[in-house]
Amino acid sequence: QAAVSPIPEQLSADEMRAALRLAGWTEARIPEAIAVACGIGNRSGFPYGESNCHPGSVNGPYRGLLQIGIEWAAYFGVDPDALFDPVVNLTVGRWIVEYDIAHGYGAWAQWSVQP
Numbered sequence: 001q002a003a004v005s006p007i008p009e010q011l012s013a014d015e016m017r018a019a020l021r022l023a024g025w026t027e028a029r030i031p032e033a034i035a036v037a038c039g040i041g042n043r044s045g046f047p048y049g050e051s052n053c054h055p056g057s058v059n060g061p062y063r064g065l066l067q068i069g070i071e072w073a074a075y076f077g078v079d080p081d082a083l084f085d086p087v088v089n090l091t092v093g094r095w096i097v098e099y100d101i102a103h104g105y106g107a108w109a110q111w112s113v114q115p
Contacts, residue, residue, distance in 0.1 A: 036049055
């Protein structure tokens with residue numbers, strides 16, 4: 001059985017960019033995702049992002065870098081515990097953004113922190 005890598009305490013901006021690329025984000029949306037997850041450059045007036053770049057963040061039913069709700073994990077068939085994996089969390093976040101755009105909502109309609 002493969003060893004599970006420990007969840008890093010906090011990702012740097014460079015690590016976030018690398019994880020976002022692995023998760024399939026477009027270069028145009030990467031700064032937005034970093035603003036939402038980490039608070040770097042967001043215009044919401046929040047001093048921090050959804051997780052402050054902490055992949056292990058939990059707030060009730062919300063998990064990981066983008067604080068993805070476990071209901072979204074269920075919707076996309078993802079184990080909720082996998083949301084602590086940075087690439088999984090960012091992939092599901094991309095799917096949510098794509099879902100919202102396809103259904104006529106703003107790209108970041110699901111998040112309190114806005115880019």
